[in-house]
Amino acid sequence: MTKGEDTKAAILRTALERASRDGFLGLSLGSLAQETGLSKSGLFAHFGSKEDLQLQVLDASVEAFVEHVVAPALRKPRGLPRVRALFDGWLEWSQELSGGCVFLAIASDLDDKSGPVRDKLVAYQRDWSDNLAIAASIAVAEGHFREDLDTRQFAHEFSGVYLAYHHHSRLMRDPEAESRARAAFEGLIQRSSARS
């Protein structure tokens, strides 16, 4: 790894952390430069524009997410164990960066914008939704979940459990958020399971 690539990776690591706290709106080149010990123009030289930086932060976020959540789950047995691993990993993910889930942090300030950054985020989110539904359908195939389970509905409610957890733990700092989320998840699993 060359010097430049090294620096860039360090910038992205810092940027990811910052984006989780302040979103993309609060992530300025000046403050990021200061935080990484570079000059503003020195940092800027690694990216053609702020938008390019955002796109690369997004890619780096997904890379981290796959490493921390998706990959470990894929090492688990197909079906229910993998679904559980996805949930556990996802919860951990939301606490990994100091500002919580970076995707949610940037989602809110991209909601009503348009452009490549939003497009990329949405594409990634769709992929994730698809993956949740696929994990559920594997659990159906393995006989863990009901034959007639609506796997897309399952994915939707799954994400609802996560979103409620994130909202209650992060904004409201509710100490019961995790136990509530786990209870909700168990309920979801139970009513999705075969031989209910």
Add this chain to the structure above:
Amino acid sequence: MTKGEDTKAAILRTALERASRDGFLGLSLGSLAQETGLSKSGLFAHFGSKEDLQLQVLDASVEAFVEHVVAPALRKPRGLPRVRALFDGWLEWSQELSGGCVFLAIASDLDDKSGPVRDKLVAYQRDWSDNLAIAASIAVAEGHFREDLDTRQFAHEFSGVYLAYHHHSRLMRDPEAESRARAAFEGLIQRSSARS
């Protein structure tokens, strides 16, 4: 209503709309002045500071929320009908402003900050959570919901249904978001109901 109060109300109405789209981070005095046809200093004179403006926007948001969601629900019969009205009203609320739910828009850029604006938002959110739990416990008392229902857990999952709806409809523009949310809600109602 004096002229000044009139202008202030108009400013707040515009600010509310803008805050729903861009959050508090994206809501600048300059752009807000332009949008309301006032000079920047003319607008500023109505508020001692930007923070004061934010606090007042927050109060105005709650006022609107109570008017559009809480009050109509309170006119419904106690118990399940009221719970349903809260849900329906909440879904409508999320589509009322062009940027979606203003509370969620500003929640994400206050997550990790501290100060009076965040404190006020959190207080309001706790009130709302409490109200949901109370509505559920009334439904228990009326015999609509199970005696042993955990009403706080109900409130938590209720908000999860809303959050998933908001996320899927707003960020991902999923046309099925509403039907998914309604299905999730019906599931929640069903397993909370008496004589299941």
Add this chain to the structure above:
DNA sequence: GACGAAATAGAACGGTCGTACTATTTTCTC
């Protein structure tokens, strides 16, 4: 160790930010 290339710094740009201060206009009261 020289030398071309890669990486970083520095300075400056027009713009917008929130805020303060001083005019000017509009409204209300008698």
Add this chain to the structure above:
DNA sequence: GAGAAAATAGTACGACCGTTCTATTTCGTC
């Protein structure tokens, strides 16, 4: 309708924004 009070405009401030351009330093190769 005069005059006080309220409401709005104008201007300026220092700070930071993203971006561009031109140095300067550091690195990798022969």
